[in-house]
Amino acid sequence: MPTVLITGGHAGIGLQCAIRLATHHRSDLILAGRSVERMEPAAQQLRAYGVKVSTVVLDTSSLASVRSAAAAIGQLIESEAIGGLDAIVCNAGASFAGPVGYSVDGYERTFTTNYLGHFLLTELLFDQLRDTGRIVMVASGTHDPDTMDGRMVGPAVEPDAVALANVGRNGSKPLSGGKLYATSKLCMILMAYEMDRRLRRAGSSIASIAFDPGAIPETGLTRTMPGPIQSLTRSAPVKWFLTRIGITAGSLEFSGNALADVAIGPEYADDSGKYLQSNNKRLQATRSSRMSYDERRAAKLWEESKRLVKLQPEEEPEPLR
Numbered sequence: 020m021p022t023v024l025i026t027g028g029h030a031g032i033g034l035q036c037a038i039r040l041a042t043h044h045r046s047d048l049i050l051a052g053r054s055v056e057r058m059e060p061a062a063q064q065l066r067a068y069g070v071k072v073s074t075v076v077l078d079t080s081s082l083a084s085v086r087s088a089a090a091a092i093g094q095l096i097e098s099e100a101i102g103g104l105d106a107i108v109c110n111a112g113a114s115f116a117g118p119v120g121y122s123v124d125g126y127e128r129t130f131t132t133n134y135l136g137h138f139l140l141t142e143l144l145f146d147q148l149r150d151t152g153r154i155v156m157v158a159s160g161t162h163d164p165d166t167m168d169g170r171m172v173g174p175a176v177e178p179d180a181v182a183l184a185n186v187g188r189n190g191s192k193p194l195s196g197g198k199l200y201a202t203s204k205l206c207m208i209l210m211a212y213e214m215d216r217r218l219r220r221a222g223s224s225i226a227s228i229a230f231d232p233g234a235i236p237e238t239g240l241t242r243t244m245p246g247p248i249q250s251l252t253r254s255a256p257v258k259w260f261l262t263r264i265g266i267t268a269g270s271l272e273f274s275g276n277a278l279a280d281v282a283i284g285p286e287y288a289d290d291s292g293k294y295l296q297s298n299n300k301r302l303q304a305t306r307s308s309r310m311s312y313d314e315r316r317a318a319k320l321w322e323e324s325k326r327l328v329k330l331q332p333e334e335e336p337e338p339l340r
Contacts, residue, residue, distance in 0.1 A: 020070065021283055022102045024049040024092065024144070026077060026137065027111030029061035032157075032232050035275020036108065036282070037061070041068040043276075044283045047101055051077035051088055052111070073101055079111050079136025080122040082328055089143035096147055106153045106282040107144060109137040109207070114200040119187040126184040126327065129196070133203035135184070138210055139328040145225075145336040153226040153291075154214065155282050160231050160267040160296065161197070162205035163308035167265035168234065172197030175205040175308070178316055180323035206320060208294065208307050213317035214339065215292035221338035226291035229307065230281050233269020233297045269297045277302045 023040050027033040028050040040046040047070050052058045055074055062072045073095055077088035095101045112133040122131040141154055148154070160168030162175050169175065173195050176183075183202060187193040194202075207229065214227035274297040281287045281295055281302075294307040310316065325335070 020045055020047050020102070021105035022047045022049065023106045023108060023282055024051060024104055025108040025110055026051045026079060026140070028052070028108070029058040032235065032269075032271060032275040032278060033108075033110045034061055035271055036110065036278040037065055038068075039276040039279035040283060041065050041070045041072075044279060045070065046105070046283060047071040047073075049073045049075060049092060049095070049101065049104075051075045051092075053078045071101060077111075077140075079140070080128055080132040082124050082136070082139060085136050085139045086143065089140060092144060093147060103149050104144065104147045104152055105149055106155065107141060107148065108155045108157070108278065108282050109141065110155075110157045110278070111137075112157065112203075114196055116196050119193045119199075127186045127199065129199040130180075130183040130186070130203050130206070133200070134206040134210070135180075135324060135327060137207070138324045139330070141210075141214070142325075142328075142330060142336065142339065143334060145339060148225055151224050151226075151288070153228060153282055153287075154211075155278065156207040156211040156227070156229050157278065158207045158211075158229045158231050158294070158307075159201070159204040160233065161201040162208060162311065164201075165308065166267070168267050169201060169308070171266065172201050174198065175201040175310070178202060178206050178209055178310070178320050180206075180320050180327055184327055205308065205311060208311045209313075209317040209320050210324075211294075212292060212311065213314075213321050216314070216317075217339050218291065223338045225338070226288065228281055228287065228290050228292075229294045230278055231267065231269075231294065231296040231307075232274035232278060233267045235269045235271055235274060267296060267298045270300065273297060273300045 028037045058074045065072045078084040120128045163169045164174035211229040
């Protein structure tokens, strides 16, 4: 059986992805999240489908937690409790309303939770991937200021890792929660593309794919809004209106299933370096924002990220150097 690691695989599209992986692809699973208590009900549900399910504590906003989780997953593989990884699905993410907040490492929490923790996780677990494995970065159409998705939350800013980690400090201007979220997702896409370029140069068969699930009211930015507004965005008339004005429309079932297929399905084996978007129950390769294809920005983000996470030479896999 294949084995897939999903961050945030116990809720939302992560759980729907896990269900599809267990039932359709017969994959063993590793669920990684902040709370064992919150993950265990989902793990029990998934085990009923006859697959192995392990849970690992992971808080992507804490670099120490990322290192601990990577070590725990390595031990599971070494002990043969699970097989080598066929896919890493970097799905966990959050948006935060209110004043700018900071992680335990002192970095802005949206940037760290959505992007920087996943950057470190994929570096640390890369050598645990099988030769034909995949890394899937869950992104968002909000990263593109030229689309209605991007205009709705505020345009993404320059993907400068050091500046983003220190937003609101040293006299720098705070950014809105929407801009911080959109920029963190731009960073995910830049990472996916830069990883693909490095893998191709190294002659690796591992794939790196960016996946946009579309706007899903049940799991997206509306979670930080008051209850009545959340209910309104889930109503059929509002969903119809948002689609009409150009919002990329996802759904919990379709987008979650599509994410699973992208992670393990043979039909996506050759899609490394692509941006796959779920929109109105169709999954297709499309163009991401103009800035996301800037190789200079991507390389700079990668090197700055290595310094921010204090990546050691022995932690950096050869194909990604």
